[in-house]
Amino acid sequence: MAIKSIQYNQHTLDISYEILNPQAKVDLIILHGWGSNKNLMKQFFSPYMDSFRHIYIDLPGFGSSTCNLALTTKDYARVVELLMIHLNASKDIILGHSFGGKIALLLEPEVLVLVASAGIYVPKPFKVRAKIALFKFLKIFGLAKFREFFVANDAKKLSEPMYQTFKNVVDEDFSKEFSHYKGKALLCWGKEDTATPLSSAQKINKLIKDSKLIVYEGDHYFFMKNAEDISDNIEKTFLKTLEHK
Known part of the structure; x- marks a missing residue:
């Protein structure tokens, strides 16, 4: 290596x-x-x-x-x-x-x-789309700290740069x-x-x-x-x- x-x-x-x-x-x-x-x-x-x-x-x-x-x-x-x-x-x-x-x-x-x-x-299933919508709603009220309960498994525990990267490339x-x-x-x-x-x-x-x-x-x-x-x-x-x- x-x-x-x-x-x-x-x-x-x-x-x-x-x-x-x-x-x-x-x-x-x-x-x-x-x-x-x-x-x-x-x-x-x-x-x-x-x-x-x-x-x-x-x-x-x-x-x-x-x-x-x-x-x-x-x-x-x-x-x-x-x-x-x-x-x-x-x-x-x-x-x-x-x-x-x-x-x-x-x-x-x-x-x-x-x-x-x-x-x-590939369009997301309704369940996933509803989850995303709920998280965006919570962010309005300053509850973004609950992010880990809403993000995809591939994005959990990522650093902030890598989480932003994930959002850039996923769809x-x-x-x-x-x-x-x-x-x-x-x-x-x-x-x-x-x-x-x-x-x-x-x-x-x-x-x-x-x-x-x-x-x-x-x-x-x-x-x-x-x-x-x-x-x-x-x-x-x-x-x-x-x-x-």
């Missing part, structure tokens, strides 16, 4: 990363989801794809990386890009799980691997960004995913012209049991890009 200090918007972010197969010529950047870290992704993908240089990154505010300002998804993409410049990394293949998928998309790699990616807005719709992506995309999804439902994958598959959707048994973390097959498909997808060069 290594740490690189990145200067961004007059703040210093310490970004933790790890590189495997450092002599490989093709870069594979792997980005985790919200609330996760690079070690989870490394645990499941590091045994495979040894012809690629794996770069695992703790996104700002997660794992061993720091974050002392509110960020947007575009900010995250820029920070990752600055780290890539430091590492002399190319945008050959970028894999993103969940929230990491939106960041991967904005980086516009040659091959985009979306693993249960966020980015398609984004990247339909336009998906439709503008011009590279080759591999979409891997869990059939029983409730966080980013299969309907989101089907929409993305229609929006990205050169994309392929593979559906697996499992939920939002289906990749834990299917990393080998996903890895095989990543290698095949990348090889197809070489056929047209």
